[in-house]
Amino acid sequence: MRYMLIVKATKYSEAGVRPSDELIASMSAFNEALASAGKLLAAEGLQPSASGLRISYAENGGLPQVLAGPFEDPRELIAGFTLIDVESEEEAIRWALRMPNPSVSGEGEIELRLLCEEVSLLNSSTGLALETDLRDQLGMLKRR
Template identity: 45%
Template sequence: MRYMIQVRATPESEAELTPAPDPELMRTMIEYHRRLAEAGVLLDAAGLRPSRDGFRVDHAPGAAPRVIDGPFAETKELIAGYTLIQVRSHDEALEWARRFPAPFGPDKPGVVEVRRLYEMDDFPPLEGDESMRELPGGGAG
């Protein structure tokens, strides 16, 4: 089972002009991710640049897709970073998430949300079409 641990953005993380994280926080994050790697459950991890560097593609019924450039106003709906893990159970994902360091430091608020990824086995097979399963990362857990 794959789970994404998402670090929710804050107004402060969205406002930062250059990444200047606290060195102690960086050491803590590196150590946490080193432990994930040693346990064999780490698939990927990254911080995301503020939404001003991004864009959205809005799909409305009957209309052509519309590109909306960042920044985006609602920081509570934005992700500042993620860690992707592969574990054997929900309980194991929960244990790793409980150990996740305070994302912006122990003296700042932060929210970590954990969501399970869909796997191809969660869907009924499409007769004669195995193409999604053959793609890199195509849902094979």
């Protein structure tokens, strides 16, 4: 079962405040533990939403609207993610609880979400490309 640990943005991450060296070291240790256990598929941080774009589709159809960031509510935004492959929801929760608090201010939030495992999604060309890329990343981490 694949889960995504979604690190919610904060006013600090949206302002581009760099995490402390201590937090970076803690996150590196957490990611290394996941990799050593063969559970880590990917882990990335994201730039603040000021560098992002949002594409919206109208309810009645028509052309999509492209809106440049920054976006309003940091709690609705994502600062980073970790993708894991585990045996159960309980194991995913155990790993999520081991993740260091990602917030500079101490009020971090991590959302845990199960990925869709539908065959039709995995057999699409996009799904196959993503799966291949993730397997390559996992292979690189295992060689470390």
